[in-house]
Amino acid sequence: MALLTPQDLEGLTKQLECNNNTIKKATGMDIADICKQIYGTTLDGEKVGIVPITSGNGIITNFSSSLLTITEYFGLDGAITEHPDVTGYYEAVSSDADIILMADDHIFIAHNMRNGKIATNHVCTGVVYAEIASRYKYADSKDILVIGLGRVGYAGAQHLVKRNFDVYAYDPDRETMEKARKELGIIPYDPEEEHKFSMVLEATPNPNTISEGMVAERCLISTPGIPCGLPEDIGERNEIDLVMEPLTIGVASMLYAVM
Numbered sequence: 001m002a003l004l005t006p007q008d009l010e011g012l013t014k015q016l017e018c019n020n021n022t023i024k025k026a027t028g029m030d031i032a033d034i035c036k037q038i039y040g041t042t043l044d045g046e047k048v049g050i051v052p053i054t055s056g057n058g059i060i061t062n063f064s065s066s067l068l069t070i071t072e073y074f075g076l077d078g079a080i081t082e083h084p085d086v087t088g089y090y091e092a093v094s095s096d097a098d099i100i101l102m103a104d105d106h107i108f109i110a111h112n113m114r115n116g117k118i119a120t121n122h123v124c125t126g127v128v129y130a131e132i133a134s135r136y137k138y139a140d141s142k143d144i145l146v147i148g149l150g151r152v153g154y155a156g157a158q159h160l161v162k163r164n165f166d167v168y169a170y171d172p173d174r175e176t177m178e179k180a181r182k183e184l185g186i187i188p189y190d191p192e193e194e195h196k197f198s199m200v201l202e203a204t205p206n207p208n209t210i211s212e213g214m215v216a217e218r219c220l221i222s223t224p225g226i227p228c229g230l231p232e233d234i235g236e237r238n239e240i241d242l243v244m245e246p247l248t249i250g251v252a253s254m255l256y257a258v259m
């Protein structure tokens, strides 16, 4: 799995504000509104314990501080523990944290100590970016294209099927495509069909995954994928609203998911 780098997280607040404005323009709602709609929950100044984890590739220098920025942006009372790992977890629980945030190289969780709810970043990211794409004010139909059916994209496609969208999808992994077709009923995207979409969810770790033939003149591309899958020239030739940032929207989704 592709790991975040400190460079990905630089200028996080600016990226967040820019994306929140794009989301408001494209859907009429901001990130918090969309999360409230998805989960039917609200945030109320909860105490959040952020625990750095040293396993695997180790601590990402600005990951915990980025989580602190995000919790504060959404009006929560965040704190990074003085110690990492088990000692840090003990510190967070002992200081009465309502929600614990921690991530190793494979799973990033939010765990609500009050109601026991637990949520993963990859599922919550897929769901919230799918929801953003699906609320495009200028959509020309209920057709939506999902590019990449991994941990994030599959969760997003599943959410869109549940919301009764006509979900087309493409992933080069044949087994993944077959699983999604059988289990979700997605429609395999066929580039030969010249079907252009006004709503696209892209969740791959590769650049240039979005081709000219996929996007309508006016299109919302909602992509947590790092790096960005939209080639610059296509972005210039079409009227595209691009929602893309490395961490905040997915974390917001996690926080609302465990309330």
Ligand SMILES: NC(=O)C1=CN([C@@H]2O[C@H](COP(=O)(O)OP(=O)(O)OC[C@H]3O[C@@H](n4cnc5c(N)ncnc54)[C@H](O)[C@@H]3O)[C@@H](O)[C@H]2O)C=CC1
Pocket (backbone or CB within 6 Å): 001, 002, 003, 004, 121, 122, 125, 147, 148, 149, 150, 151, 152, 153, 170, 171, 172, 173, 176, 203, 204, 205, 206, 208, 209, 223, 224, 225, 226, 227, 245, 246, 247, 248, 249, 250, 251
């Ligand atoms: N912005 C955010 O908040 C978050 C971003 N991410 C990023 O989202 C991306 C996806 O993450 P995961 O789902 O965990 O990865 P994953 O490795 O589980 O899934 C990626 C999928 O993309 C497919 N793929 C690769 N090239 C493709 C192409 N050209 N067209 C269509 N599909 C293609 C692969 O076959 C695979 O199924 C990664 O870049 C990850 O870093 C993950 C979580 C949160």
Ligand SMILES: NCCC[C@@H](N)C(=O)NCCCC[C@H](N)C(=O)O
Pocket (backbone or CB within 6 Å): 001, 002, 003, 004, 051, 052, 053, 054, 055, 058, 059, 060, 061, 063, 064, 103, 104, 105, 106, 108, 121, 246, 247, 250
């Ligand atoms: N947008 C979220 C993406 C999460 C995932 N792609 C990742 O980089 N996970 C690694 C996080 C490692 C954190 C580290 N253990 C620390 O605590 O600093």
